[in-house]
Amino acid sequence: MTDRRVVVTGLGVVAPLGIGRDAFWEGLASARSGVGPITRFDASSFEVRIAAEVRDFNPKEYVTQRKSLKLMKDDMKMAVAAAKLAVEDSGLDFPAVEPERVGVVIGAGMLAIDIVELARAVSVSVDNGVFDTGLFGAEGLANMVPIWLLKQLPNMSASHISIAYNALGISNTITAGAAAGAQAIGESFRIIERGGADIVLAGGTEANITPRTLIRDTMLGELSRRNDDPEGASRPFDRDRDGRVLGEGAAVLVLEERGRALRRGARIYAELAGYGSSVSMRGRRDSGGGGDDGKASSMMRALDDARCSPDVIDYISAHGDGIPEDDVMETAAIKAVFKEHARELAVSSVKSMMGDLGAAAGAVEALATILGMWHGVIPPTINLDHPGAGCDLDYVPHDAREADIRLAMSNSFSRFGQNATLIFRRMS
């Protein structure tokens, strides 16, 4: 329906396994775990004390407008850094690029209201041990930084990136939970396809390893409690898996109209060949569970969009978050879509190495998929010692594997049932 095709010409990532394309790939290929004890705050009194944190990240290296740092939460800093790395990787000469034709679409997490930032304001609003909204409106407010709200708005990552590159084209921020990063890339694909932009900086970001999120997800029974063995905690598809591990990070892809990329002789990592999205009616948050069709629809729609039959997919980067029922449902959905071929293709979950990056996951995992294709190596599912019941595919256990990947799929599913699937094709 359109002759405008979309290719990936730049990769930028800030993740628990490493910062930058090469460090990140080295972590994936060597089957490292990025999970460890939480250092962001003193989590020693928490039931869950492990997470996959980004280490050695110095935002000052990436945020050129120094004043902007005070307006940024960690997710924004990581997104700006990932964008910078992606732009540098793409070889685009930014002041020379036509700014009206450059867009920014980012999948973002929801505001991680920082209890620490509110503590002083709340402390002066307590009367007889009880919080008083009346006191808060007067005394509380006087103790808050005026710019507080600006750090809470999810669209600010995209805003800061637009400012950094004078990107005057479309800007959007998708907030669809764990599907956000993949939906942002999918939507960017559509924007270039329809002529709405020639270049889109597309990706996702989330940094939500916070006390409140940790307690909430622990209460929901979603998190692994394997505190004594952090590196073994994220074990998608394994018999002994006991939940997901919180991670953080960001990834940005430079998506570019193919003709434009070819004309400037850009290095093309892969073509973004298909995108599908759907919703699961019976997600994890609903009673009943199981037998869901939404995940399969997402994959089917992406295959239709890429105009390819299921048989030609060589590799699937699974959502695979390590929550017992999720892994079984995804496996069932893959089998429903791929039938016999499900046994032949390789499936792995890089969440085994870096945990669940939430709104960033879809983008970081897409980047991992593209790098796998580029290097001819499938990143493994680590900690998969004994496949669990209902998990009977080839999950590439323990070690990375050399493979010729022509077409690869990456799945992202949110806890509320929003799903997104991307398909990448290697350029010959």
Add this chain to the structure above:
Amino acid sequence: MRKRVVVTGIGMVTPLGIGVEENWRALLEGKSGIGTITSFDASSFPTRIAGEVRGLEPAHLPGGYAGDFDRLEKNSRFALAAGRMALADAGLLEDSFDRDRFGVYLGSGEAHCFFAPLFDMITGSLDGSAISMSKFPAAARSAMDPVLELEQQSYAPARHLARAFGARGPNSCCLTACAASSQALGEATEIIRRGDAVVMLSGGSHSMIYPLGLMGFSLLRAISTRNEEPEKASRPFDADRDGFVIGEGSGILVLEEMEHARERGAEIYGEIGGYGASSDAYRVTDVPPDGHGAIAAMRAALSDAVLAPADIGYINAHGTSTLINDVVETTAIKEVFGEEAYRIPVSSTKSMTGHLIAAAGAIELIACLLVLRHGVIPPTINQERSDPGCDLDYVPNAAREHAVAAALSNSFGFGGQNICLIVTGGEELR
């Protein structure tokens, strides 16, 4: 060839009322929906006024959801009520059509109508004026209902709509501040144009009327402090404006592929003719004085709709009632429309509804569609003293009869995202 997209159903929940009729009547009467905040004790805040939704009941929600009313955040309540109205209006509530080609795309924000647990968990873990991380887990566990916490996510309403009405197609939510629901409508239009769905429920739902929302805007000094005269507080383009007024609510539209709508004999409000998007890429909080982003978005929408500036008969302005926005928007309109700018009625319905933040654009696009249908333009109320920087025809204080064939709706988000939508009417659609 891209498909054409029409609007066949609308639903509104705003400070002016529940339902399209009530809203339209109030808009034409020039009524203000702004009053003193009642949903929590705001008496000590610098701003104590807002546009609150009144009278929403479980019976307004779709059948299966009425019993969950108290377990839903306002964003979801508003969206479910408005979504049900819109589908009923479109005649699609009971109709059987392909649910796999029925999607949802909303602009919505975080929700905190259940704000008490957050303050309780902080209070319970204070050690002096700081949080004690050893006290926090127990305090949080006793205060927190984790399922309600999840309901605060901005994408919860989109999911609830899908579930309530069996929309198994694409499902997404965007949050580009004050431009969010316009952007959602633009992207939902593109989904149908491309053929990935035949029906989309789209628009927005949002409330920031809770202590942290009010606090955030107060700290930035973005909102009006005209506490003694709430009904006069939202006064876009007037010389005595002093900031916007927070509103809440939801506007949901049924977007439908034109042939699909015609085949089933649906009544059509208008066509989504143009969608334009741009970024200011200027500063995080300041709007560029030359309005370059707004200009680019309006031009992009005109070009997408294949219309000339002179074809536009009405502009529903972003018109927030902040000092800067209203001047810069006026400048931008003049740049795009030239001499025509002075002949086109421009009004800001935010003068009556307040600013519904992520939901604002959807309400305002509905207002444009109703202008097309009824040939009457809602006014900008509270026009008492003119600002030399704002010299267009803002339809001051009283509605005006005026036949319109194409209308433009502007939405400019905090952070520099600009979205413009154009709707067109005309006999050929009927």
Add this chain to the structure above:
Amino acid sequence: MTDQEIFGKVKECLIDALGVEDDEVGPEATLVGDLGAESIDFLDIIFRLEKVFDMKIPRGDLFPEDILLGEGNIEDGKLTEKGLAQVREKLSSLDISKLEKNPRVSQISNLFTVKMIADYMKSKVG
């Protein structure tokens, strides 16, 4: 508090609020022109000064934004005589001759210098 101590504290606030380097914050540096402040930063600077000096700065006292909002002070984006008179009164320590030549509203903030803040704080701390 000595003048030097006051200046040091003001400097510290500006370094934090504007992300600038120590050597950029000379007394004559303008907040907007030299140090890159935008509207939101003025609120932030006041907040930081209040914390560091442990005192309340009344709204409009340091950065007289209320001049901009006052009736009859502005016409066509320029300060009127009435507006200028108020600037003279509120910003008595400043050389406003430049502003008199070009009374555009956007010029007001260019008058705000590091020294002006230090002088204001000196008058308050005493």
